Amino acid sequence: MLRQAEGRHMLPGGAMVPRLFRLTDRHQDTADTFTMMLEPTDGVPLEFIPGQFTMMSAFGVGEVPISVSSPAKVDGPLQHTVRDVGSVTHALAHTQIGDVVGIRGPYGTGWDVEDGAGADIVLVAGGIGLAPLRPAMLDVLRHRQRYGRVVLLYGTRTPEDLLFPDELKRWENLGVEVLVTVDYGTPSWTGRVGLVTTLIARAGFDPRSALALICGPEIMMRFTAMALIKRGLSPDRVRVSLERNMRCGVGLCGHCQYRELFVCLDGPVLPYARVAGLIGVREL
Amino acid sequence: MRTIEQYLPDHPFFAGMDPKAVAVVAACATNVSFKTGEFLFREGQSADQFFVVRRGRVALQVHGPAAGTMVVDTADAGDVVGWSWLVPPYRWLFDARAVEPTGAVSFDGACLRDKCEQDSQLGYELMKLVTHVMFNRLVAARVRLLDLYGTTKSTNPLLSPLLSETVISHPGATDAAPS
Numbered sequence: 347m348l349r350q351a352e353g354r355h356m357l358p359g360g361a362m363v364p365r366l367f368r369l370t371d372r373h374q375d376t377a378d379t380f381t382m383m384l385e386p387t388d389g390v391p392l393e394f395i396p397g398q399f400t401m402m403s404a405f406g407v408g409e410v411p412i413s414v415s416s417p418a419k420v421d422g423p424l425q426h427t428v429r430d431v432g433s434v435t436h437a438l439a440h441t442q443i444g445d446v447v448g449i450r451g452p453y454g455t456g457w458d459v460e461d462g463a464g465a466d467i468v469l470v471a472g473g474i475g476l477a478p479l480r481p482a483m484l485d486v487l488r489h490r491q492r493y494g495r496v497v498l499l500y501g502t503r504t505p506e507d508l509l510f511p512d513e514l515k516r517w518e519n520l521g522v523e524v525l526v527t528v529d530y531g532t533p534s535w536t537g538r539v540g541l542v543t544t545l546i547a548r549a550g551f552d553p554r555s556a557l558a559l560i561c562g563p564e565i566m567m568r569f570t571a572m573a574l575i576k577r578g579l580s581p582d583r584v585r586v587s588l589e590r591n592m593r594c595g596v597g598l599c600g601h602c603q604y605r606e607l608f609v610c611l612d613g614p615v616l617p618y619a620r621v622a623g624l625i626g627v628r629e630l
Numbered sequence: 631m632r633t634i635e636q637y638l639p640d641h642p643f644f645a646g647m648d649p650k651a652v653a654v655v656a657a658c659a660t661n662v663s664f665k666t667g668e669f670l671f672r673e674g675q676s677a678d679q680f681f682v683v684r685r686g687r688v689a690l691q692v693h694g695p696a697a698g699t700m701v702v703d704t705a706d707a708g709d710v711v712g713w714s715w716l717v718p719p720y721r722w723l724f725d726a727r728a729v730e731p732t733g734a735v736s737f738d739g740a741c742l743r744d745k746c747e748q749d750s751q752l753g754y755e756l757m758k759l760v761t762h763v764m765f766n767r768l769v770a771a772r773v774r775l776l777d778l779y780g781t782t783k784s785t786n787p788l789l790s791p792l793l794s795e796t797v798i799s800h801p802g803a804t805d806a807a808p809s
Contacts, residue, residue: 544766
């Protein structure tokens with residue numbers, strides 16, 4: 347079972363009060379995406395599990411949910427990979443080294459990739475969806491002997507939009523089967539062009555026991571889940587990271603309610619079997 | 631070295647096809663290879679072939695005055711390339727370029743059409759295979775049309791806290807409404 351946030355009705359004190367984190371470094375991943383390296387001003391590291399998110403504040407502008415992209419249970423800065431697409435993320439993009447941002451959380455469920463011990467692990471990322479999957483991949487690589495084959499299927503818009511290209515090579519060198527495709531290619535691009543689902547038939551994994559983790563736009567996740575199930579995976583062994591409008595992050599405001607689910611508490615990571623009947627329902 | 635007739639049943643496109651039917655279509659086939667950068671076919675040329683890719687990678691591309699050359703799809707080992715041999719006026723609509731050394735089985739389109747005309751059962755079997763691939767390509771093309779990873783249409787607040795940016799109300803948050 348995926349972990350639930352503890353005590354929906356027993357919220358910890360100060361759940362709405364952000365902690366302060368200082369920007370210590372910043373890496374421009376693509377033209378509009380960057381990774382922030384953050385250190386807590388109180389010196390207490392943020393503990394999280396892969397797949398969880400935080401509510402991140404640009405003071406004076408607003409707050410957004412951002413998945414953690416750094417490895418869990420490892421010393422080092424908290425990392426958030428952010429796409430500059432709105433007012434808050436734009437403000438975060440212009441944060442200077444030494445500036446302070448607010449962090450609430452972590453919130454929500456994780457990938458619980460350890461459920462795949464003894465089996466093959468298939469990670470499927472679409473676009474910036476690779477960032478929330480990165481902690482899961484790093485966790486698998488840290489405990490590599492626990493798992494069978496490890497596969498990463500990654501689709502993005504153009505070759506210029508590829509996230510973590512150096513890390514993709516490193517993972518490949520560590521024995522991960524990394525298959526990448528883009529929606530639009532140029533003549534200089536010698537890789538694949540096409541939808542990420544087309545990679546599923548090519549990947550080497552045993553569908554009878556594999557655990558699949560999918561993160562990307564919801565339509566992409568829907569088609570990917572269907573393709574994985576067609577290949578033989580049980581819907582219980584397919585996990586998705588749901589996308590819903592989040593505000594409080596602690597199950598109070600109801601913005602992220604998805605019929606009986608609060609995505610901020612019950613998700614964002616959920617078994618596809620649990621949401622298959624909900625995804626695609628209009629006005630839900 | 632296996633013959634084409636021996637190889638074809640192992641290719642995903644022909645998987646499940648009656649071996650007798652495979653033998654018939656194999657009579658229209660020859661092995662071909664292409665160096666990196668070599669074109670399998672060019673837009674506007676007579677479309678008289680159909681390729682089953684055995685190894686390497688083929689890029690389907692189109693050229694426009696503004697965008698330049700764009701690769702719209704690729705075909706790897708296990709894929710097939712070329713439908714225009716099947717549809718009048720039998721002219722290629724795209725360029726197909728080998729982006730790495732590529733080996734393929736090339737089918738003579740006119741030969742295949744003749745055999746399908748003569749044997750409707752064979753034609754039906756072949757059309758089912760072709761339709762399956764075309765269906766998958768059409769679905770993939772339609773999903774890609776959505777430009778899911780693009781900036782303006784993405785809706786995932788966790789992935790790209792876009793315009794539905796879940797921004798706490800603030801006078802500065804002018805782009806908080808979904809497009």
